[in-house]
Amino acid sequence: MREEPPTRDWLTHRARASPEKTALVEADDGTEWSYAELDDAVAETAGQLAARGVEEGDHLGVLMETRVAFVRVVHAAMRLGAVLVPLNARLARPELERQAETADVTALVCERQTEADAIAVAQRRSTSERAATIPVASVDSPEEKGAVALREQGTQQFEPVEWSPTDTMAMLFTSGTTGDPKAVSLSMGNFFASATASAFRLGVLPEDRWLLCLSMYHMGGLSVVLRSALYGTAVVLQEGFDATAATTAIAEYEVTGVSLVPTMLRRMLGASDLADSLRFVLLGGAPASDELLARCETRGVPVHPTYGMTETTSQIATASPREAFDYDGTVGRPLLGTDVTVVDDDGTPLPSGEAGELVVSGPTVMTGYYGDSEATEEAFGTHGFHTGDVGYRDDGGRLWILNRREDRIVTGGENVHPGEVVEVLRSHPKIREAAVVGLADDEWGERVAALVVPEEDATDRDASLTEDALDAHCRDRLAGYKCPKTIAFADELPRTASGTVEREAVRERLLADGECDERGDERDERDERDEHDEGDDCDE
Structure with a gap:
C-alpha cells in the first residue's frame, strides 16, 4: 500500500x-x-x-x-x-x-x-x-x-x-x-x-x-x-x-x-x-x-x-x-x-x-x-x-444506549467513577465505609450521591461529620462535579450474601432520605460556576 x-x-x-x-x-x-x-x-x-x-x-x-x-x-x-x-x-x-x-x-x-x-x-x-x-x-x-x-x-x-x-x-x-x-x-x-x-x-x-x-x-x-x-x-x-x-x-x-x-x-x-x-x-x-x-x-x-x-x-x-x-x-x-x-x-x-x-x-x-x-x-x-x-x-441500523457495563456516573456530561469518590470519602478519619451511586436528576441527568458509615467511635456531635464538612473534605481533593450532592449516614452498608455492596439498595436508601434536600440544592447552586460541558466530550 x-x-x-x-x-x-x-x-x-x-x-x-x-x-x-x-x-x-x-x-x-x-x-x-x-x-x-x-x-x-x-x-x-x-x-x-x-x-x-x-x-x-x-x-x-x-x-x-x-x-x-x-x-x-x-x-x-x-x-x-x-x-x-x-x-x-x-x-x-x-x-x-x-x-x-x-x-x-x-x-x-x-x-x-x-x-x-x-x-x-x-x-x-x-x-x-x-x-x-x-x-x-x-x-x-x-x-x-x-x-x-x-x-x-x-x-x-x-x-x-x-x-x-x-x-x-x-x-x-x-x-x-x-x-x-x-x-x-x-x-x-x-x-x-x-x-x-x-x-x-x-x-x-x-x-x-x-x-x-x-x-x-x-x-x-x-x-x-x-x-x-x-x-x-x-x-x-x-x-x-x-x-x-x-x-x-x-x-x-x-x-x-x-x-x-x-x-x-x-x-x-x-x-x-x-x-x-x-x-x-x-x-x-x-x-x-x-x-x-x-x-x-x-x-x-x-x-x-x-x-x-x-x-x-x-x-x-x-x-x-x-x-x-x-x-x-x-x-x-x-x-x-x-x-x-x-x-x-x-x-x-x-x-x-x-x-x-x-x-x-x-x-x-x-x-x-x-x-x-x-x-x-x-x-x-x-x-x-x-x-x-x-x-x-434496530432493523434500520439506529442505535440506542441503555447504560454502562460498569457503574460510572454521568453528571452534566462529565464522567464520575464511584470508586474514586469512595476512596476520598474513606480517607476522612471519621468515615469507615462509603458507597457512591448516581441518582436521577432533572438538571444534570445524574447526581453523585453517597451513603457513608461513620467510625464506631464517631458521635452525632462530631463537627467533622456534617454534610457540609464532608463536602469540604471532598472539594479539597476532587473536582466539584465529582463531589456528592446527596449524603446520607448509615450504620452499615447493604450487602449481598457474598459481601458485595448492593448498589440498588444503596440507591433506595438515599432516595428515601431525600434526594433533593436543601443542602444538596445549595451545592448545586455553588456548582453552577463549574458548568458541566462535555465530559467526555460533548462526547457526544
Missing part, C-alpha cells in the same frame, strides 16, 4: 487556501481574525513556545479554560510537532499531578487563574525520577514565582513540522473503566477521519459559524477548533458558558452550529428562543430526556443527539432531528467509516433488537492508552474497541 505523504499543520494549509475568510470571532467584543491573521498569531505563539524549548515530540500540557490564547496554542503545538495534552482546569491539584505524570508532560502553558496549580504540578513532576525541570509559561502576566510570561520570552526561529496520519497529535484523558486517569493517544489521522465523517453527517456550508462554548480540554470543545480549520469555517468563541449570552451570540453572529450537553441546551431554551440561523445543535455528553427533545421539536430546534467517546475522537453515531423526534431515545446510525458491533459477554455478535456491549472499529478509534499497553490490550477485541456501553440497534 502506498504510504501517505506528509502534510503541514492544518492552519497553514487553510491560510493559504482562504486567507481572507473569517477564522475566529470573540463573542464578548466582536473581535475577528481572518485565517491569515490567525496564522500570523499562531506563528508568533509557536515561536514563543520554541523559545521556551518546546520542540517536536514534546508533550505540551495546557491548563486553561476556553479562550483565544488556547486556540493559538492548539495550532502552535501542531506547527511545532508537539503532542497537545489538554488538562482539565477544574480538577483538584492531586488529580492534575496524576494526569501530568501519566502523560509525561514536558512543558506547561497556563493562565492567571491556573498559574498556581501549574507551578505546583511542574514542581511535582520535576522532583520525580521520570522528569527533568518542567517549564511553565503563562499567556497572562504571572503573579507567582515559577512561571514566566509567554510573550516576554521573545520568539525563536523554527522549522514547521510535517505530519503523517499515524503521528500522535493529542492526548486527552478519560477515566476508562477503572477510574484511573488514562491518556488517550489520538493520531492526526483520527482527528481527520472524525472531522470528515462529521461533515458528511451534519453538512458543511461555506458561511458556517460554530459557537464554541464548551471547554477545550474536552473533545467537544477541541474538535470545534480543529474541524473548523479543516472546513475553512468560523469559530465564534464564548469564554465561559452563560445561557443568555450563548443565545445572544447565536443571533448576533448568525451562528449555524453549536455543540452542547443537555443541561446547557435546557438552560438556553429557558432563556429565549434560538435564532433561525442554526442548522444543527450537536447534543451529547449525556442522554437527552424525552421532555427536552419534545421541546426541541415544538420550538423547531435542529437537535442532533449524538453518542461518542474520547477514545473514538468524538462522534460514533449521530441522529438527525427527524430520527430524534420519531424514534425516542435513539442516537442515530454510526458515522461514515465507523462500524459498531453489538456483542454478548462472550464477544459473539448479536442480532438487531438484542442488547449487548457496543464494540467500535474504524479510522477514528484511538491508537491506544499512552504508556499502558495492558489497558490497551484489554480494550480491544476481535471486533474492535470495547466501549463498556450497553445498547442495541
Whole structure:
C-alpha cells in the first residue's frame, strides 16, 4: 500500500487556501481574525513556545479554560510537532499531578487563574525520577514565582513540522473503566477521519459559524477548533458558558452550529428562543430526556443527539432531528467509516433488537492508552474497541444506549467513577465505609450521591461529620462535579450474601432520605460556576 505523504499543520494549509475568510470571532467584543491573521498569531505563539524549548515530540500540557490564547496554542503545538495534552482546569491539584505524570508532560502553558496549580504540578513532576525541570509559561502576566510570561520570552526561529496520519497529535484523558486517569493517544489521522465523517453527517456550508462554548480540554470543545480549520469555517468563541449570552451570540453572529450537553441546551431554551440561523445543535455528553427533545421539536430546534467517546475522537453515531423526534431515545446510525458491533459477554455478535456491549472499529478509534499497553490490550477485541456501553440497534441500523457495563456516573456530561469518590470519602478519619451511586436528576441527568458509615467511635456531635464538612473534605481533593450532592449516614452498608455492596439498595436508601434536600440544592447552586460541558466530550 502506498504510504501517505506528509502534510503541514492544518492552519497553514487553510491560510493559504482562504486567507481572507473569517477564522475566529470573540463573542464578548466582536473581535475577528481572518485565517491569515490567525496564522500570523499562531506563528508568533509557536515561536514563543520554541523559545521556551518546546520542540517536536514534546508533550505540551495546557491548563486553561476556553479562550483565544488556547486556540493559538492548539495550532502552535501542531506547527511545532508537539503532542497537545489538554488538562482539565477544574480538577483538584492531586488529580492534575496524576494526569501530568501519566502523560509525561514536558512543558506547561497556563493562565492567571491556573498559574498556581501549574507551578505546583511542574514542581511535582520535576522532583520525580521520570522528569527533568518542567517549564511553565503563562499567556497572562504571572503573579507567582515559577512561571514566566509567554510573550516576554521573545520568539525563536523554527522549522514547521510535517505530519503523517499515524503521528500522535493529542492526548486527552478519560477515566476508562477503572477510574484511573488514562491518556488517550489520538493520531492526526483520527482527528481527520472524525472531522470528515462529521461533515458528511451534519453538512458543511461555506458561511458556517460554530459557537464554541464548551471547554477545550474536552473533545467537544477541541474538535470545534480543529474541524473548523479543516472546513475553512468560523469559530465564534464564548469564554465561559452563560445561557443568555450563548443565545445572544447565536443571533448576533448568525451562528449555524453549536455543540452542547443537555443541561446547557435546557438552560438556553429557558432563556429565549434560538435564532433561525442554526442548522444543527450537536447534543451529547449525556442522554437527552424525552421532555427536552419534545421541546426541541415544538420550538423547531435542529437537535442532533449524538453518542461518542474520547477514545473514538468524538462522534460514533449521530441522529438527525427527524430520527430524534420519531424514534425516542435513539442516537442515530454510526458515522461514515465507523462500524459498531453489538456483542454478548462472550464477544459473539448479536442480532438487531438484542442488547449487548457496543464494540467500535474504524479510522477514528484511538491508537491506544499512552504508556499502558495492558489497558490497551484489554480494550480491544476481535471486533474492535470495547466501549463498556450497553445498547442495541434496530432493523434500520439506529442505535440506542441503555447504560454502562460498569457503574460510572454521568453528571452534566462529565464522567464520575464511584470508586474514586469512595476512596476520598474513606480517607476522612471519621468515615469507615462509603458507597457512591448516581441518582436521577432533572438538571444534570445524574447526581453523585453517597451513603457513608461513620467510625464506631464517631458521635452525632462530631463537627467533622456534617454534610457540609464532608463536602469540604471532598472539594479539597476532587473536582466539584465529582463531589456528592446527596449524603446520607448509615450504620452499615447493604450487602449481598457474598459481601458485595448492593448498589440498588444503596440507591433506595438515599432516595428515601431525600434526594433533593436543601443542602444538596445549595451545592448545586455553588456548582453552577463549574458548568458541566462535555465530559467526555460533548462526547457526544
